[in-house]
Amino acid sequence: MNEVLVEERKAIIPALSERINAMAESQTLEMAKKARELKAKGIDVISLNLGEPDFVTPQHIREAAKKAIDEGFTFYTPVSGIPELRKAIAEKLKRDNNLDVKAENIVVSTGAKQSLVNTLMALVNPGDEVIIFAPYWVSYYEMVKMAEGVPVLVHGSLEKQFKVSAAQVRAAITPKTKAILFSSPCNPTGAVFSREELTAIAEVVAEYDHIFIIADEIYEYINFSGEHFSIGSLDIVKDRTITVNGFSKGFAMTGWRMGYIAAPKWIADACDKMQGQVTSGANSITQKAALAALTGDMAETKKMSEAYRRRRDLVIDLLKEIKGIKANVPEGAFYIFPDVSDYFGKSYENYYIKDSYDLCIYLLNEAHVSLVDGGGFGAPNCIRISSAASDENLKEAIRRMKVALEKLK
CATH class of the missing domain: 3.40.640.10 (Type I PLP-dependent aspartate aminotransferase-like (Major domain))
Structure with a gap:
């Protein structure tokens, strides 16, 4: 699947090296780019595509950087x-x-x-x-x-x-x-x-x-x-x-x-x-x-980990309400990686879902939720949901997804 995606999505430019022409764009960065384009049009997109903590770097770390700058x-x-x-x-x-x-x-x-x-x-x-x-x-x-x-x-x-x-x-x-x-x-x-x-x-x-x-x-x-x-x-x-x-x-x-x-x-x-x-x-x-x-003090790191655990449980519970999504319970990191293959072959209006990439594009445009398809991770039946977001955004994102997915027949 990975090689197929590369062939479909790369732009062959003769003057560039074979190395760069053969390289696939990072799916996470690709979806982030598409989400930014919609946001630039004033659309309220909830981004659950990037693997990025939504927390600010702890204060004592920022202070050390300021001190280093002040000391030249x-x-x-x-x-x-x-x-x-x-x-x-x-x-x-x-x-x-x-x-x-x-x-x-x-x-x-x-x-x-x-x-x-x-x-x-x-x-x-x-x-x-x-x-x-x-x-x-x-x-x-x-x-x-x-x-x-x-x-x-x-x-x-x-x-x-x-x-x-x-x-x-x-x-x-x-x-x-x-x-x-x-x-x-x-x-x-x-x-x-x-x-x-x-x-x-x-x-x-x-x-x-x-x-x-x-x-x-x-x-x-x-x-x-x-x-x-x-x-x-x-x-x-x-x-x-x-x-x-x-x-x-x-x-x-x-x-x-x-x-x-x-x-x-x-x-x-x-x-x-x-x-x-x-x-x-x-x-x-x-x-x-x-x-x-x-x-330094690891207290903030521990608090963040506890928050990710709570968010994992929140998303897993919400996904149980959506028919056709099969998810395990992750033991670490801040992602949920459900199998969504039950939606392949379904359609709504001008959308036809062949694979998880199509499903992510559909959810981005229809539900305004940015996710990442599993093809780039070597699992084309899955999508990646980042739970490194606020409880409110996670709840709203899953709600939007549920509404959009119910339209697929």
Whole structure:
């Protein structure tokens, strides 16, 4: 489905590189653009498409940034980040994630997105296969392609909380497999892999010396399962695991752009080399803010997580009132990822629903609710609903959706 969408939606411009012509636009950003266009016309659109906290960055973090500006901390920083931030990240990872790392294992980047690209560009050769757990965050697929790798999708089902099993991972491994890539808690499904599930996957990977694990843990602090477990803490794979994290979600710092990796030193050095030719060091002021986030009071982070749990329950309860929507209960992150395939083949006036993309366009124009179709996440039967919005907006959005969906026959 993903390749079909790419072919349908890309604009081929001969003067541009094959690389950019072959790249799909991020579905989340595409839908955000369409929503903005309607809002510009004066239409009241409720946007549940972007994975962005609706909370303001906590006060003590903002104060640290102001202090850094007032003190003139405005110059280039080391490519991998200022020493005190790298040290604080390493200490956090030892304390909270049981990762045996030092500052030399940390590379700070302009968002976890850059951290992922750095890692893939440093590890993947043309033709290397990267196993991606599907449903997956939209950019994983295109990032692997950009590194000239081959994405290999392994699908989890709604009935199993969208989680991939160790047996599925084993079945997907070939001599060309270079890495496996996944997120936990997961965007878009909210799935959280348990200690037992990740240990079973690690035991499979440990049998193959040529395979690395890239674990995206950006939603670590938005976890309702009771435990966040880092696969990189397991001795059998710790020397082949790259842990990716950042500040956007747990600290409501999306616009600040700050992420990082923890990796074996030789991989960290390679990512430093890559980043040195692209952006150099991340924003100096943001690094001081990130330091305050890691070393300061976590009360606001906990409050936000509690709010996301409440909103999850609210949306799940409201969706139960809509016939034809099948949803599981996410264990983390702030998304609901229901199966909407019951509406495929239905129509209303000039709208005919072939897939989840058509359904999202219909709901945007008819209900004025902006969502993201599941095709870009490797799950074309689903849509992604972000619950990172106010209770009032969530209630009104689901009400509008219910009215619009009832019109489809």
